[in-house]
Amino acid sequence: MAPKVLMVAEKPSIALSIASVLSGGRMSTRRGSTEVHEFDGTFQGFHVHYKVTSVIGHVFSVEFPANFQDWTVTDPLDLFEAPIHKVESNPKAHIGRHLSQEAQGCSHLVLWLDCDREGENICFEVIECTGFRVNNSRRVYRARFSSVTEKDITKAMSNLVEPNKHEALAVDARQEIDLKVGVAFTRFQTNYFQGKYGNLDSRVISYGPCQTPTLGFCVQRYLQITTFKPEKFWAVQPYIIQKGYELKLEWERNKLFDSDVAGMFQKLIMEDGIVEVTGISEKQECKTRPSGLNTVNLLKVASSALGFGPQLAMQLAERLYTQGFISYPRTESTSYPSSFDFRGTLEALVKNPAWGSYIQTLLADGYLKPRSGTDAGDHPPITPMCSATEDMLGTDAWRLYQYVCQHFLGTISPDCKYLRTKIEFSVAEEIFHCIGQCVTIKGFTSIMPWLGVNETNLPQFTKGEKIEISKVDLYEGKTVPPDYLSESELISLMEKHGIGTDASISVHINNICERNYVQVQAGRKLVPTPLGISLIRGYQCIDPDLCLPDIRSFIEQQITLVANGQANHSLVVQHVIQQFKRKFSYFVKQIDEMDALFEAQFSPLSDSGRLLSKCGKCLRYMKFISSQPSRLYCGTCEEVYYVPQNGAIKLYKELACPLDNFELLICSLPGPQGKTFSFCPYCYNSPPFEGIDTLFGASKAGGSGKLGKGAGMPCFLCPHPTCQHSVIAQGVCGCPECNGTLVLDPVSAPKWRLYCNTCNCLVFLPEGAHRISTTKERCSECDSIIIEVDFNKKTTPLKDGATLHIGCILCDELLHSLVEMKHGKYFSKRMGGRGRMRGKGRSGYGGRGGRGGRKLEDPKMSFRGF
DNA sequence: GCAAGGTC
Known part of the structure; x- marks a missing residue:
């Protein structure tokens, strides 16, 4: 059997391109975690079987181990010394397993990851997953390609090299730093300020070496605006009438900040009354065509001209790329490789009705080579790949695609040429001028009309000519502050200072918006919020480095030493971490300075919120703070209790939890399918029973069993044996869809329903009943809890107008006929047909945990026969 | 609930 060669690319689209080129299009493709393309070919002179597949970006990301995950237990300072480990970035995609399976039986591995540091790092992630290098007879190669073209791919294939460990280690260093x-500062700030103020309006007060300087730029502009002092100025504006045109003359002095002096000039000029033409000059000017389009410039235009935020712009560009309309949209390069096939690209676009005729002219008259820009060695500039129409793309994608096309055509069109005429005048020894512009060659501005030169015609003048002044105005103006930073300006600043990459700039901008540090206002201007301003001003007081862009360049410069092999990875990491640790300690010590700014902006927890429910410890009312993260605050005990987020919270009939005496609350999640459930604020935050491994609202906590803060145990997960609100009392039967238990919704009247305490399954009970409640009895047939229904007198289905009915919702014929099941995911409506459900004999807690009380019975509830 | 970097 022919030896097998595994090749791995960074994304599925590249794997497809590589396989297509190397197989000449003759390959078979099968699905896996990512697609695998297979074909036969030759490798180093041997006949081999190729398998080409891909990862989806990084396979791993770094994290702290579980014992450093609890915000309340871990001192953020300890994080600097903490171990870190790699976890799969997207466990659901099973990329690790996929690579290991595909590597089985392969003798060679060829790495086709993008040719940058990150790509080099992913190379080693792939090597780790495939288990290569364990066995010396298996070889690992790196393909270096500068574009996904047939030429570059074949060239890379015949010039295979080794992956670069130094570059990969530089990325490891950056990740750890x-x-x-980020996490140390974020946790400290969040804990500190959220424990003090009730109206911060941000779930997390984050810090990061990219996001914070990004915010810094916005606040810096804001501070320029607020500290701006306007000044009045004056300008003399004489008017003349020449050949029937009225012309305003521009003053050589432009403006003066003294009204008396300006007034004096006005008087002098009025007294003279005649201007003399002292000079006429004509100059040929040139406005150069653009160079190739890179990501950052695309994002800037998208924001300033199309009104698309960077995130939307990238989404649209990504889609255009995967659909084959434009080339890879994440590139720093603005210069085209010398081999680039411009004619081919033009021919691919020539049929387009929007600019077909323009392209025909270019092809006929000869297009130009683009100006040389910068070549970052990554991907070529963003270029249209095939023709499209608005109908094919939809409005937004079309507008972006249209710009990419216009920009591309602009780059190979002639420069714009125009004649600039300046007429100089003199009056009372003061000099004035006016300017005319006349385009001689439109060039690229005919396809990018918004960049066109404004034409202004001037009437004829002759040197020495004397003209009477028709009037002399004294213009009074005042200097104005700059506007808020536009998103497009911010992108320029980030690029200039190396904050983020072409792929991540949009993420950082989005971050500072989501954290409520800035708001995007009309015209995509970024206006910092009180929170954003307080943070940056605080850093400026304590340690300005923390919010300056240099913090990023410092890290970059340090890890570049690793990438170049000039310094040892661990030593660099240690050095940088120690420096930041010192900065962190100082920041913590001086936090009062930042706090003074917060005090002026925000209200203390004790002043925030409304009284809602009683604390079980001191029996006084606690305050409900609705701003994110919503929580209860007991002013007497000075304790904070988080509540389920995103739901409406209210008091539950002044009932109290038998375990701790805290008053119960009801949370209603939004939407008609939203659960409504009761919870005890204390139990919710500190689940009292062992063995509860399902938490409500816990995010990707995984199976670690660690209880995340703000995520916890509502009554529907509580195994308390006698409390009337627990799942033991309110659970009716096993969920037909999952391992959960169907629980009676306590406040769903009159549309009584059961919901699953684990998944989204919903079951509607007889509508219009006065009361539905669980009993302590179980069905002799199926072991479900017997329910008691008190029907409405007018609508009761019972004989002789009786209203009370007791039975099992599965086995009682009447009840069963009135029950209806609904599930968002799999079926919209499913009437209770017989014998269709799986019998799942279990409920929430049987056989597990419950060590705190008696062993919980498994009521063996099921939906048998439902 | 945390960073920034890939990519979807």
Whole structure:
């Protein structure tokens, strides 16, 4: 059997391109975690079987181990010394397993990851997953390609090299530094300020070496605006009438900040009354065509001209790319490779009705080579790949695609040429001028009309000519502050200072919006919020480095030493981490300075919120703080209790939890399918029973069993044996869809329903009943809890107008006929037909945990026969 | 609930 060669690309589209080129299109493709393309060919002179597949970006990301995950237990300072480990970035995609399976039986591995540091790092992630290098007879190669073209792919294939460990280690270093610094500061700030103020309006007060300087730029502009002092100025504006045109003359002095002096000039000029033409000059000017389009410039135009935020712009560009309309949209390069096939690209677009005729002219008259821009060695500039119409793309994608096309055509069109005429005048020894512009060659501005030169015609003048002044105005103006930073300006600043990459700039901008540090206002201007301003001003007081862009360049410069092999990875990491640790300690020590700014902006927890429910410890009312993260605050005990987020919270009939005496609350999640459930604020935050491994609202906590803060145990997960609100009392039967238990919704009247305490399954009970409640009895047939229904007198289905009915919703014929099941995911409506459900004999807690009380019975509830 | 970097 022919030896097998595994090739791995960074994304599925590249795997497809590589396989297509190397197989000449003759390959078979099968699905897996990502697609695998297979074909036969030759490798180093041997006949081999190729398998080409891909990862989806990084396979792993770094994290702290579980014992450093609890915000309340871990001192953020310890994070600097904490171990870190790699976890799969997207466990659901099973990329690790996929690579390991596909590597089985392969003798060679060829790495086709993008040719940058990150790509080099992913190379080693792939090597780790495939288990290569364990066995010396298996070889690992790196393909270096500068574009996904047939030429480059074949060239890379015949010039295979080794992956670069130094570059990969530089990325490891960056990951560790970013994680430790970001998480330490974020946790400290969040804990400190959220424990003090009730109206911060941000779930997390984050810090990061990219996001914070990004915010810094916005606040810096804001501070320029607020500290701006306007000044009045004056300008003399004489008017003349020449050949029937009225012309305003521009003053050589432009403006003066003294009204008396300006007034004096006005008087002098009025007294003279005659201007003399002292000079006429004509100059040929040139406005150069653009160079190739890179990501950052695309994002800037998208924001300033199309009104698309960077995130939307990238989404649209990504889609255009995967659909084959434009080339890879994440590139720094603005210069085209010398081999680039411009004619081919033009021919691919020539049929387009929007600019077909323009392209025909270019092809006929000869297009130009683009100006040389910068070549970052990644991907070529963003270029249209095939023709499209608005109908094919939809409005937004079309507008972006249209710009990409116009920009591309602009790059190979002639420059714009125009004649600039300046007429100089003199009056009372003061000099004035006016300017005319006349386009001689439109060039690229005919396809990018918004960049066109404004034409202004001037009437004829002759040197020495004397003209009477028709009037002399004294213009009074005042200087104005700059506007808020536009998103497009911010992108320029980020690029200039190396904050983020072409792929991540949009993420950082989005971040500072989501954290409520800035708001995007009309015209995509970024206006910092009181929170954003307080943070940056605080850093400026304590340690300005923390919010300056240099913090990123410092990290970059340090890890570049690793990438170049000039410094040892661990030593660099240690050095940088120690520096940040010192900065962190100082920041913590001086936090009062930042706090003074917060005090002026925000209200203390004790002043926030409304009284809602009683604390079980001191029996006084606690305050409900509705701003994110919503929580209860007991002013007497000075304790904070988080509540389920995103739901409406209210008091539950002044009932109290038998375990701790805290008053119960009701949470209603939004939407008609939203659960409504009761919870005890204390139990919710500190589940009292062992063995509860399902938490409500816990995010990707995984199976670690660690209880995340703000995620917890509502009554529907509580195994309390006698409390009337627990799942033991309110659970009716096993969920037909999952391992959960169907629980009676306590406040669903009159549309009584059961919901699953684990998944989204919903079951509607007889509508219009006065009361539906669980009993302590179980069905002799199926072991479900017997329910008691008190029907409405007018609508009761019972004989002789009786209203009370007791039975099992599965086995009682009447009840069963009135029950209806609904599930969002799999079926919209499913009437209770017989014998269609799986019998799942279990409920929430049987056989597990419950060590705190008696062993919980498994009531063996099921939907048998439903 | 945390960073920044890939990519979807």
